[in-house]
Amino acid sequence: MSENEKKVPTVVVKRLPRYYRYLGELLKQDIKRISSNALSVKMNVTASQIRQDFNYFGGFGQQGYGYNVEHLYNEIGDILGLNDGDTTVIVGAGNLGRALASHDTFEKRGFKLVGIFDNDINIIGTKINGIEVMSIDKLEEFLNSHRVDIGILTVPKAAVMETAEKLVNCGVKGLMNFSYTELKFDKDVAVENVHLSDPLMTLSYKIKQNQN
Amino acid sequence: MSENEKKVPTVVVKRLPRYYRYLGELLKQDIKRISSNALSVKMNVTASQIRQDFNYFGGFGQQGYGYNVEHLYNEIGDILGLNDGDTTVIVGAGNLGRALASHDTFEKRGFKLVGIFDNDINIIGTKINGIEVMSIDKLEEFLNSHRVDIGILTVPKAAVMETAEKLVNCGVKGLMNFSYTELKFDKDVAVENVHLSDPLMTLSYKIKQNQN
DNA sequence: TAGATTGTTAATCGATTAACAATC
DNA sequence: TAGATTGTTAATCGATTAACAATC
Structure with missing residues (x-):
């Protein structure tokens, strides 16, 4: 981990699988994009927390648009190492x-x-x-x-x-x-x-x- | 819940099963009493946290002595409702x-x-x-x-x-x-x-x- | 009594929420 | 452009740790 990357708190890491599940569901329903606010309602957390969480890993969204569901899903999968073929x-x-x-x-x-x-x-x-x-x-x-x-x-x-x-x-x-x-x-x-x-x-x- | 009882934070409730497990082990090993400090070493948490946690439910220990393992085990079981015959x-x-x-x-x-x-x-x-x-x-x-x-x-x-x-x-x-x-x-x-x-x-x- | 250790208050640390400028 | 929504800083809230007086 490089100097200027802040360590991701365990509490955030533990939330990633849940995001991954919800995004997977959205993907199945063919939903292309979602705002932190819409997701927060679904997941029963604050939009602020969602944006903060994602920002530990760099921004995945776009102002005025929200998040691309598929992209975000894949990014979180990558972060979790699900594409490493464990x-x-x-x-x-x-x-x-x-x-x-x-x-x-x-x-x-x-x-x-x-x-x-x-x-x-x-x-x-x-x-x-x-x-x-x-x-x-x-x-x-x-x-x-x-x-x-x-x-x-x-x-x-x-x-x-x-x-x-x-x-x-x-x-x-x-x-x-x-x-x-x-x-x-x-x-x-x-x-x-x-x-x-x-x-x-x-x-x-x-x-x-x-x-x- | 009465006025003056403060609500137990979820994070504390989630730790109770773990305390319960450790105390059960101590009980099996016939250990009669334990201090928050000794328990903290075993469980890899701070003694301070242990005392704080238990104090949400009232004090179960005794100054200069520590905690009676069996008593504490039963109390936590009660708090968790394990004696309700669910x-x-x-x-x-x-x-x-x-x-x-x-x-x-x-x-x-x-x-x-x-x-x-x-x-x-x-x-x-x-x-x-x-x-x-x-x-x-x-x-x-x-x-x-x-x-x-x-x-x-x-x-x-x-x-x-x-x-x-x-x-x-x-x-x-x-x-x-x-x-x-x-x-x-x-x-x-x-x-x-x-x-x-x-x-x-x-x-x-x-x-x-x-x-x- | 002296030593140990709790119960509890105060200080610190970290996580969550709010707010808003940046920008798509 | 105007509206929407992010990324991010600042404020708040809550949880953890430190400290110590109370007391067994």
């Missing part, structure tokens, strides 16, 4: 692993699933979404012979640390962890810990509030 | 619905799954995690004869709005939506929209940053 492996072919392997949004977003691994002899060899489940014993061999950018971890908690280290040691650059732990590596390894019950708990809180 | 139904028994039905953390957090619904004749009647999948045609009948607090939506996007409205009309107070839309109701219906590919995109962004 490859993924899923480790852990249990219920959640299988669900994610079949989750076609990942593919739509430009991520290519190249391998699924498990240690259950009854699962190894079966196919999920056209991809054969391989033995976890073959993981390192596979990683050494294929470029894998992202590891999606759906293994039990007890196995997650060991698995994560294997992945990282073999050059995987990012981990999406669904196990019940919080992984953390040096800053050169990107990690996203996903806890599916967190939003459920937040929901429970909100329900309780509404009752009063 | 019941859930899952609508959509595809891969993700099945994975969530088998996801035992939901149950550990005090949520009771009471029904699973689908429209696929091949799935109806099968059992997931001991619960029989019912026809979606029976949804309203079921909701009218059972108290259901939370609806977990794993139906295709095209069906989500209609399903959500059915649930809400039958008294469901909160929705956890995994479909590719953003649901929004009046503020008396709590909604959490979960987009599994969002963290994957954020991860992709981080990887791209690390490359530079």
Whole structure:
């Protein structure tokens, strides 16, 4: 990052996927352009925030016109690295692993699933979404012979640390962890810990509030 | 909410599940008490933030001692409404619905799954995690004869709005939506929209940053 | 009591919103 | 050109951190 580029706040980065989704919808509806104001109404945020957010990455709009939907969509995709052809492996072919392997949004977003691994002899060899489940014993061999950018971890908690280290040691650059732990590596390894019950708990809180 | 209670910022509420998880771990390790400072090191946040956060709900600690782990854990559980015995139904028994039905953390957090619904004749009647999948045609009948607090939506996007409205009309107070839309109701219906590919995109962004 | 650590106020920092000149 | 809407600076708001008196 060069001297004069200001670091983009995490809070802004976290909003990018949402912009991307909304713009994708507009694109589908064949809407060619949109103003920050019109978008703000749809997304329920302020127009000011939208313009500020986009300006972290340079202006994508045009005065008096607004934003070209397709252009903006592609730019945000680029910023998010969705056009980098990132490859993924899923480790852990249990219920959640299988669900994610079949989750076609990942593919739509430009991520290519190249391998699924498990240690259950009854699962190894079966196919999920056209991809054969391989033995976890073959993981390192596979990683050494294929470029894998992202590891999606759906293994039990007890196995997650060991698995994560294997992945990282073999050059995987990012981990999406669904196990019940919080992984953390040096800053050169990107990690996203996903806890599916967190939003459920937040929901429970909100329900309780509404009752009063 | 009474006059003099200040509204808890969303950002604080969103942190509660994480505190809850960490305290649960401490509890398992038989750690009886912890100071905000020790917890801050573990959780990689500031001790100041921890004390501020807890103080929105009244003080749970004791000067010179710190916090009693079990007590704090239970208090946060109460605040989150985990002891309210909230019941859930899952609508959509595809891969993700099945994975969530088998996801035992939901149950550990005090949520009771009471029904699973689908429209696929091949799935109806099968059992997931001991619960029989019912026809979606029976949804309203079921909701009218059972108290259901939370609806977990794993139906295709095209069906989500209609399903959500059915649930809400039958008294469901909160929705956890995994479909590719953003649901929004009046503020008396709590909604959490979960987009599994969002963290994957954020991860992709981080990887791209690390490359530079 | 002395030491530790909270609860809470005050200071700082960062993010959001408002405003408007620039310009398409 | 006149109107619309951005890009961007300035003002405001809110969240985080620092500091410390209260107190266990």
